[in-house]
Amino acid sequence: MPSEKRERQREGRLARQEELRLAQQKAKRRRQLIITVVLVVALGGVFYLATRGGGGKSVATNSTTTSSTANTAAGPPKAQPVPAGAKLNSWTCPKADGSSPRTDQFPSTSPPMCIEPAKTYTAHLTTSEGNVDIALDTKKTPNTANNYVVLSRFHYFDGTTIDRIDTSIDILQTGSPKTQDITDPGPGYNIKDEGSGFKYAAGDVVMARSSGPDSGSSQYFFVVGPKASALDAQGTYVTFGHVSTGLDVLQKVEGLFEACPAGSQSCLGGAPSRVVTISTVTITEA
Numbered sequence: 704m705p706s707e708k709r710e711r712q713r714e715g716r717l718a719r720q721e722e723l724r725l726a727q728q729k730a731k732r733r734r735q736l737i738i739t740v741v742l743v744v745a746l747g748g749v750f751y752l753a754t755r756g757g758g759g760k761s762v763a764t765n766s767t768t769t770s771s772t773a774n775t776a777a778g779p780p781k782a783q784p785v786p787a788g789a790k791l792n793s794w795t796c797p798k799a800d801g802s803s804p805r806t807d808q809f810p811s812t813s814p815p816m817c818i819e820p821a822k823t824y825t826a827h828l829t830t831s832e833g834n835v836d837i838a839l840d841t842k843k844t845p846n847t848a849n850n851y852v853v854l855s856r857f858h859y860f861d862g863t864t865i866d867r868i869d870t871s872i873d874i875l876q877t878g879s880p881k882t883q884d885i886t887d888p889g890p891g892y893n894i895k896d897e898g899s900g901f902k903y904a905a906g907d908v909v910m911a912r913s914s915g916p917d918s919g920s921s922q923y924f925f926v927v928g929p930k931a932s933a934l935d936a937q938g939t940y941v942t943f944g945h946v947s948t949g950l951d952v953l954q955k956v957e958g959l960f961e962a963c964p965a966g967s968q969s970c971l972g973g974a975p976s977r978v979v980t981i982s983t984v985t986i987t988e989a
Contacts, residue, residue: 778964779974785862785880797856801985805858807880813846813894814853820845823989824852826944830865831980832956835949837908840942844897847910847919847943852986854921859890860984868960869972873928875956876911877981878921884969889920900938903931908944927953 790808796817797803818824818841826837839848854860859880866884867876879887894910895917903909907926912919916939925946934940946953956979963970 778967778970779961779976780978781866781970781974782864782883782978782980784883788858791857797853799856799986799988801856801858803857805861807857807859807890809890809892811892813892814850816845816849817856818845818849818852818988820848824848825947825987825989826851826855827983827985827987828949829982829984830952831978831982833949833952835952836947837944838947839944844941844943846894847897847941850894850920851923851943854890855984855986858983859921860981863981865956865979865981866974867924867971868957868974870957870960871930871972872933873905873930873957874909874924874926875953876922876924878911878923882969885922885971886969887922889922893918893920896939897941897943901940901942902935902938903940903942905929905931906946906950907931907942908946910941910943912940925953927957 785807788805788807791806791810794810794812794815796815797806820841822841824839824841826839828835828837839851841848860878861880863877863880864883865875865877866879868874869876876885879885881887896912896919901909903926905926905928909924909926910919911922911924919941923943924940927950956975959975959977959979960973961976962973
């Protein structure tokens with residue numbers, strides 16, 4: 704029969720073993736908790752990045768070009784949003800003489816026909832880099848041209864900037880007064896696409912939209928070079944005008960390209976290295 708001393712020693716060993724076992728279990732639970740927390744945070748971050756974004760419209764490009772150019776830390780400069788304008792509660796056509804107040808909130812339906820398609824309409828853009836004239840195509844795309852005229856005569860585009868350059872497809876994008884980038888929510892409505900099978904060449908003025916049909920509103924882009932033919936396979940971006948004067952101005956703006964910062968959700972490809980402002984857009988008809 705073991706002595707009392709040996710019995711106490713045996714009980715002490717058992718107690719220490721039990722303490723060690725409990726400590727090991729506690730450490731294991733702590734490690735599992737840390738791993739779980741890290742996974743939850745990581746998955747949450749992935750979900751946030753995947754779902755983040757605005758209602759902006761942009762044309763498609765390839766991911767290789769975007770990633771190879773979007774590698775700067777600060778990125779190109781960005782202008783402040785244009786101050787808010789008036790709200791139009793029900794549709795009425797703007798005055799042809801340009802005297803309507805600046806308006807940037809509109810009904811949820813597309814504009815009524817405010818132009819006479821048989822007439823000739825020209826948009827005159829005053830920019831910080833020079834003047835640009837656009838001959839609007841009221842014959843092939845009367846509704847899209849009408850939308851541009853309506854917004855212009857409500858001074859929607861005054862103060863907007865060229866907020867995107869994509870040198871891989873030779874385009875300059877604009878039409879975002881509320882954010883001055885591709886996340887702009889637009890005027891509050893969308894217009895229907897007018898046709899398909901478009902081919903794109905230097906000088907074309909084209910509606911931007913999301914990947915879905917009938918999603919254009921106010922953002923548009925200038926084609927300034929031959930690489931835009933890469934979009935011909937899609938052919939769904941509606942060309943509603945052509946630059947009649949000032950293509951050289953726009954081509955010089957493309958030369959100001961500066962890459963977007965890595966991981967940016969509002970800068971796609973690049974933008975001018977200095978702010979390029981479209982001060983006014985006025986419409987003449989004949």
